[in-house]
Amino acid sequence: MALNNAYLESVYEKVEKRNPGEKEFLQAVYEVLESLIPVVEKRPDLVEAGIIDRIVEPERQIIFRVPWVDDNGKVQVNRGFRVQFNSAIGPYKGGIRLHPSVCASVIKFLGFEQIFKNSLTGLPIGGGKGGSDFDPKGKSDGEVMRFCQSFMTELCKHIGADTDVPAGDIGTGAREIGYMFGQYKRIRNEFTGVLTGKGLSYGGSLARTEATGYGLCYYTSEMIKCMKNETFAGKTVVISGSGNVAIYATEKATELGGKVVALSDSNGYVYDPNGINLDVVKQIKEVERGRIKEYVNRVQGAEYHEGCSGIWTIKCDIALPCATQNEINEESAKALVANGVFAVAEGANMPSTPEAIAVFQNAGVLFGPAKAANAGGVATSALEMSQNSERLSWTFEEVDAKLKNIMTNIFHNSYNAAKEYGLEGNLVAGANIAGFLKVADAMKWQGIAY
Known part of the structure; x- marks a missing residue:
């Protein structure tokens, strides 16, 4: 793979040499460096300060x-x-x-x-x-x-x-x-507030449980509204996974008018053409800690299929991968495109391979990358930190409103950054650039420790 920039190529080569065989890490670094090509051309001061050389190495x-x-x-x-x-x-x-x-x-x-x-x-x-x-x-x-x-x-x-x-x-x-x-x-x-995601009786935040799934839908809603003039209303939605993120993405997507027809776990997936009954899923996954295949024993008309990848062959308008990294490969992406998907947003961390992302982008499918689309969880964790520091507890509605505002801003900041650097519509590049620039400027101001 070539980055078409001598400086970034040299950075990536050093990362490869220092981290041999670490494919997930190298994939993540490459994707970010690829997005930063127009940044290093426009901001030579960041190259001079060695920002990118430092940011790829853990402190x-x-x-x-x-x-x-x-x-x-x-x-x-x-x-x-x-x-x-x-x-x-x-x-x-x-x-x-x-x-x-x-x-x-x-x-x-x-x-x-x-x-x-x-x-x-x-x-x-x-x-x-x-x-x-x-x-x-x-x-x-x-x-x-x-x-x-x-x-x-x-x-x-x-x-x-x-x-x-x-x-x-x-x-x-x-x-x-x-x-x-x-x-x-x-x-x-x-x-102290040393951990987030705590129980409500000892410093946890209302809406934290729902935050990643809700935030994913808030981001997706803003993305499809601004870029396609669309909404969730009347749309068929496929969501992979059946853990916390998938459950609450299903809840919010349904609330916004979508019909979620499939969920999965590491063994296989369920398809319910009438729309997923979330109460049944919550009972199986949150109370019984069971497997998703139990769903078909309790809901008439539902189907269970072994293997996870088949979930992406189901016809849908919106796909929200919420299971694990690299779950959508090139073949799965092509199947989604062939079946008419118009928007994909990542609820899991890096669930789409680079080849899959290229398929979506080349087909004109709206694509919301994980670092933007699933940031609702960590955003609400930071809100929990604030409440702990102040010894306060905000209402569910207060936290949810702050979450929606944060996710809406994330979309617009990413979209605007992509446009500013000549990559309009590329939300992957936009998220990387917008996220990078804030950190890069902070690093530059703080100098280099000798």
Whole structure:
């Protein structure tokens, strides 16, 4: 792959050399550098200050052992990660992912993306990410608690309300956040807003649970209104995943007049031509912690299909991938285009491959990238930080209104940045440029530490 810019080529070559085999991280870096070609041509001062050379290298990477004891009394060992990528505009902010796929490359890609996503919110938060290859699925509450306590025993040395504020992510919900917060408080003897996504009884924010899914729909609604003069009303929507993001994207898309006809999990997908019954999904996923295939046993007329990729062959107007990275490949993108999709917005982190994004853009499909479209979660986490700092609790309506305003601004800032740099309509480039420029200027003003 060629970046058609000698300076950016040299930066990427150094990243490749320092991070061999880290495909997810390299993919994320390449996409951003590609967007910055017109920026480096227009802003030589940023090249002179070495901003891009610095922004692709994490400020700090922490890898640690996480030993814990299972219900059989056997010692298990997992690996923990925290990448504190960039603090130019505020304390590190980013979730903790608990999933067997977690490795250095995945955490670095997520942390790198988080820099620009957090910048786009307009709030003073830097980029970071963490996690472990621990899998909470199939574990008892006791096993999850012992893992979380061990994980936080090490992590607490590196985080704080004004240093690094982790949140939830895949595998890390209210239960896990609660156990981690309890251990942090026990060790540090302080009650601070060190974690977000907390329960409402101990500092959590109303609307945080709904935030990423709602925010995705607010962004998508603004995108299709401004660029196509369209709305969700009467549109068929396909959403992948069936976790927190997918559930609340389904809720908001339905509220806005759309009909969501499909959801999925890591085993397969369900198709309900009458529209997904969200109450059934919430019972299966949030209460029973079951698999999505249970849906067809409770809703007449629904179909279950093994395998995840087939969900993108369902005819729809709007597609919202909310499962995991690289779930839409070139073939799936072509299927969506052939079936008439006119808008795709990413609820998961980097769910579309570069080849898939090219298919959408070449076909004139509106494409909202993850770092812009799914920023609602971290935006509301930052609002939770504000409430914790002020010892206040805002109403659901107050938080939701702030969230909608933030997502609307993210769209317009991305759209305007793309237009300013000669890439009108390219929201991928626009999000990267708008997010980068704020961080870059902060880094330039703060100088270089020798």
